[in-house]
Amino acid sequence: MSLRRGLLLFAAMVLLFLLANRAAYKGYFSDDDLDNLVQTRGATSAQFAQGLVTPKLSEWNFRPVGHFYYKALGAAAGLNFRPYVFVLHALHIFNVWLVWLLLRRLGAEWTAATAGAAFFAFHMACFDAYWKPMFVFDVLCTAFLLATLLLYLRGHWLLALIPYWLAYKSKEPAIALPAVLLLYEFLLGERRWKRVLPYAAIAVSFGLQALFVNRGPVNNYSLVFTPQALWTTFSFYCSQILLIPYAGVLLIPLAFLVKDKRVRFGLASIALLLGPMWFLPGRLFAVYLYIPLIGAAIAFCFASERWKPAWIAGFFVLWIPFNYMLLRQNRGVTLAAAVEDRAFVESAGILMNSQPALREIVYDGAPAAMNPWGVQAAFAWHQPDPALRVSSLDSPEAKQLLSKQNLAVVSWDGARRRLLIRTRKPGEPDPPLIDMADGNIAWLFGDGWFPLTQGYRWMGPQATARLSRPADAREFVVRINFGPIQFKDQGRVELEVLLNGQSLGTREYKEQGWHVRSWSLPPSAPGPVEVTLRSLRPYHPSNGDPRTLGAAVVLFGFVP
Secondary structure: OOHHHHHHHHHHHHHHHHHHOHHHHHOOOOHHHHHHHHHHHOOOHHHHHHHHHOOOOOOOOOOHHHHHHHHHHHHHHOOOOHHHHHHHHHHHHHHHHHHHHHHHHOOOOHHHHHHHHHHHHOOHHHHHHHHOHHHHHHHHHHHHHHHHHHHHHOOOOOOOHHHHHHHHOOOHHHHHHHHHHHHHHHHOOOOOHHHHHHHHHHHHHHHHHHHHHOOOOOOOOOOOOOHHHHHHHHHHHHHHOOOOOOHHHHHHHHHHHOOOHHHHHHHHHHHHHHHHHHHOOOOOOHHHHOOOHHHHHHHHHHHHHHOOHHHHHHHHHHHHHHHHHHHHHHHHHHHHHHHHHHHHHHHHHHHHHHOOOOOEEEEEOOOOOOOHHHHHHHHHHHOOOOOOEEEEOOOHHHHHHOOOOOEEEEEEEOOOOEEEEEEEOOOOOOOOEEEHHHOOOHHHEOOOEEEEEOOEEEEOOEEEEEEEEOOOOOEEEEEEEEOHHHHHHHOOEEEEEEEOOEEEEEEEEOOOEEEEEEEEOOOOOOEEEEEEEEEOOOEOOOOOOOOOEOOEEEEEEEEO
């Protein structure tokens, strides 16, 4: 293949990648993205410089190379999502070119090198690396590891220490590279193993520090050195590397059967480059194969050298559509989450811009894909004051915030993709009725309530609240959503209402759907009332929900 044809083929590969992933520009920031944007906005150049050169393991998981991506783009683009994806795609395409150079350096001819680069370029196990900025750390780490390998193979092994250091400062799996270099020296190189010692010293230093940190409380980021943990990660990554459950197991005997040492080197590099991920059963993501795909590209490249061009073309005729099918599946899930996340963050911005003095926020529910740190960052991006406090309604801190006079309670209505906002103003009287669909006056809730869900709120077996009884009140009403699962499990819901500890009696809900029941009120003076809703039949859902529930309450309160 001529240079001109090779360049045209590479250009076609890039165009195909960009066309297939063009919808990524319609996505939005994840919770990790938002948190990284907020955390890096206030970081100084001195902090980045210190983080880059220090040989100490970061206590706060600060990765200066990757976090600079957020620092720079956060300042330049703000919450405009497209530039983040553009840079991510540019980095990936750069990595594809580096993979091609690496394969050529290892002795591959044009066709095989292009096939190996194409295998690296389109692999849906790494979908998130093409669509989600939060995985820029993996993409950058791969770029610097590839640069390290190229310099090392060209004999510039001392100079290669610079990109290796930057690779580690991008993400920790770079620690595994010395094992790959050692394997190269004994399998393909001239056994000049002493060249690997500086790399090993860096890896051992950071590795020992990581093991020391790992002695703390166990969490999803803890290294677990047990057979069960290893089986968990092995079964997961073996099912992802070839996109078929457990198909990766076939690569193990293949490594012993093939005669080409370069294929063996590539296959072994897949396992080695996973590095610490083998011992992180709490962090299982297919995208973590992005770095090990370097080894997969090497193995595929030299295995295909003996194939005829028509066979290689036939493989990609099957491989690319199969990957595109998986891309469409992942695309739908990712874009659906993006719509929710964007609506939440933009609504948070409207609130913070309209009330710049607001410093206490209690949130009641959030988009399904957004964790607490993302919710907090969504508000903190629009209000960078360190005094801003954002807490979940079910957190201990929320009980303190609910006593504040200048407070906002925000409830996420996932069905309508909108943020319901209620603000507390000094001297504001308690209402006679609470309608979950109108936003929640959460400072009136006592114990026994769960987060808002699409216009209703589950209560536990018993829940309390504070209302104000008006002078003209004649009835107390409770509307619930008697859903199909609860209807099938229980057949009926029985609720008792108590006002200031005095029972009004019980009512039954026997029909599936949204239904209201009423209780006649005995004579009493108007004023504050402690309301207790009690389910006489605690509900244990059959759909796997571990909570003990009562009823899905839509509204409750006093009516004339």
